[in-house]
Amino acid sequence: MIEFQDLTKTYGRLRAVEGLSLRVEPGEVYALLGPNGAGKTTALRCLATLQAPTSGTALVGDADVRERPLVVRARIGFLAASMGLYERLTPVELLQYFGRLHSMEGSALDGRVAELVRVFGITPFASQRCGTLSTGQAQRVSVARALIHDPPALILDEPTMGLDVLSGEVIYRFIEAERERGKAILFSTHHMAEVQLLADRVGVLSGGRLVAEGTPASLIERTGEPNLARAFLALVQDVTPEEPA
């Protein structure tokens, strides 16, 4: 469903992502791990058609990000690390806005907005402006926004960043529910606990390269470390990050 094919992204002589190839199947949750600057955000942005790959490509279903960006965008729900809410709109107005941008209209749009407001517990603050929401409330609205068009693939860039345990739990439940519905989910994170909790498979990026891939258990086993955090450290320390030339 989601596929990177030898994707490379460079900025001048800096190789942010190099030869990335991976696949996320429908109903699978794939976690992208890596230290700061490893290239996670760049890879996700390339997949979300926000940035052009320097070489290689990425696909969502049969749609290539280079050739059919609008089709790719229609098939993904993208949650950026920054929540991306319009402060002077209410959550309902925001959801309606993005729904219309996805060509939804009338009762179909109203019904979908009402459903998401209910599912994510947005009702108590549905008519408040987004600028007045707490971090947890804003993240729930943000996730609902990514799901407004019910996309088959989800790309989540650090979805629990800055959230408390309770708000994080809402996101976990959402990811699990979407997996049950057969969605292909690719998310980046720094939290090993949520990787172990959610991810079917893990990819470890370091210096722009995919240095390891497998289930959390297989990575622990491969490194001989007692837990995923140790395994991750062992994997990224094995690789000397490429310095910008």
Next chain:
Amino acid sequence: MSSAWVVFRKELRETLRDRRTLTVMVVIPILLYPLLLIASEQFALLGIRRIESEASQVAVSGPASEDLLDFLASDEDLELLDVPDPVEAIRSDFVGAVVVFGPRPAADATQSVTVLYDAADERSQRARAVVARALGSWDDTLLARRLVERGLPSGFAEPLAVADSSVARAEELGGYTLGRFLPLLLIVMTLLGTFYPAIDMAAGEKERGTLETLLTAPVPARQIVVGKFLAVALIGVVAAGLNLASMLLTFQTGLFQLGGSLDIDFALPWGSVLIIFATLIPLAVLFGSLFLGIALRSRSFKEAQTALTPVYLLVMVPALLPVFPGIGFTVALAAVPVAGLGIFFRELMAGSPALAPSMVAVVTTALWAWAALAFASDSFGREDVLFGAGDARVESGGGLRERLRRLLGPVSSTPSTAQAIGFIAAVAVLFFYMGFPLQAGWGERGLLLSEWLLLLIPAFLFVRIGGFDFSETFSFRRPGGPQVAGALLLVSGAMPLGWFLAWAQGFVLPVPWDMLEGLEDLITAESPSRLLWLLALLALTPAICEEAVFRGVLLSGIRGRASVVRVAVFNGLVFGAFHISFESAFRFLPTAWLGFILAWAVLSTRSIWVGVLMHFVNNGSIVLIASVPALRAWLEDGGEAPPWVLLAPALLALLVGVRLLGGEAVAARGMPDTADSL
């Protein structure tokens, strides 16, 4: 529903919830302007009335007749005082004016009278006016008495009784008065109306992180831009429209009357109001798109404000033109962005706009607006504009040494745009503070030194210290034979066309002939050795030094950021701007044209030697023409206009040159259009 319409509605809704915009758009025109105008007029009137209600204190000095003193003393508006020191008495505000009488004349002769007053003091001005009136009245009385004594008729001393009377109708006078300041106000308010919304919709959206989210919606980037600029333009137009309405109503209600002394009707015809309102739309689009395009390049609201402030001030220059006296409504001026429309408004308010310049003003404003929109659209499609040159987390951090290395050193083998422009700015400052004094003090030797020391050496040092690739930055590629031929043809066509441009520019900008004559002396050689020296100084030196800076460092920094033509235009504009000074603004257009041609040729051939050759030929030709009397006589045969016979061959040479070089034009190698080309 069109995506642009969806974006437009959302932007409008959000903007109308923004207090800043509402203040600029609604509160200022509807409340603040009328209040300010009325309050300022009332305060002014109050002050004037208070001054007028008091008798002006005046002193007299010198031998005045008793009759005159009695006459002055009897004036209710005057209070005569004695002062020992007239000047000190005025300066210390003891009296408003002092009447100083000269020596008593013989009978029937003229006595000189000087009224001392303080021009910087309103009471003193009032005292002077009252004294002048009284003295004038006494003068008339005295004259009448003398005429009667001699049995002469009153017309003897006044053969002509001159009076003037304006035939302007009250509404014409109103239109003329409005036309003096309302165009500026409308332009400024359109500018202000678009300023904050544009920043908010571009840099604000980036800062809040919403742009990333928006761009993952399945909507072409152009639709988003169109939605945004429509919202910005509408807000600008509404802001300007509210200002227009508020101002007209304030005048028409009679609350503000410009002192109430004139018979003025401020009612503009509805037709004129509608035309003004309609033509504000392309102006708002122009401002909105320009601001959007620039604001998109900033990372935050604050950064965008800083970036847009100089643009705002720059736009104010043409906006002020209609206010200045003697600025006519010519076709050439009508084509100047912002100024053309401002003068059109002025003429429309006065009721007599000429058709041709009016059409030119409206059409060119629409064209400028279209160009600005293309600029904004282009910015929106570029990932380097939207997300910078890479992940901030990758680029930032490191110790001081690392930061300095990043600041000075290259990420790639050629300078970045910012580095190249920063270098040009530094060279400009260097040239201003050192180059001009060198040239003023040492003449030709100073010019030579300033070119080599302040242009070429800094360019080489910049590339050396920055660690850039010399060959790539300066495009040290040997051109082929056809390229050399193409370059020669191109420059031989471009030179006469540059002359035509300069001639056409003369209709707008006055040509400083005195200065040109001085320049002519400098470039005219009377002997072969002098000719060689002038060729070395004025042709070879700039060909090497200026090419290294403008087609070397600058071009390498901007190459690939846009299409070849756009990059060449930018290069030409910078080159033109570098050559202007207070006395030589007329050089801008021809020099920018030359810079554009040189940049295009270097981009097309990837060889700076082509630029050096063309630059040398261009400057060398000017020296030769000036120094060969027969050639000069032939070229100057038509007076100030260039010989029209040159036009066709020049165009032909240009086209063949373009054809020869254009075949190898190097395609732009910028970042791909993120949103639309993927």
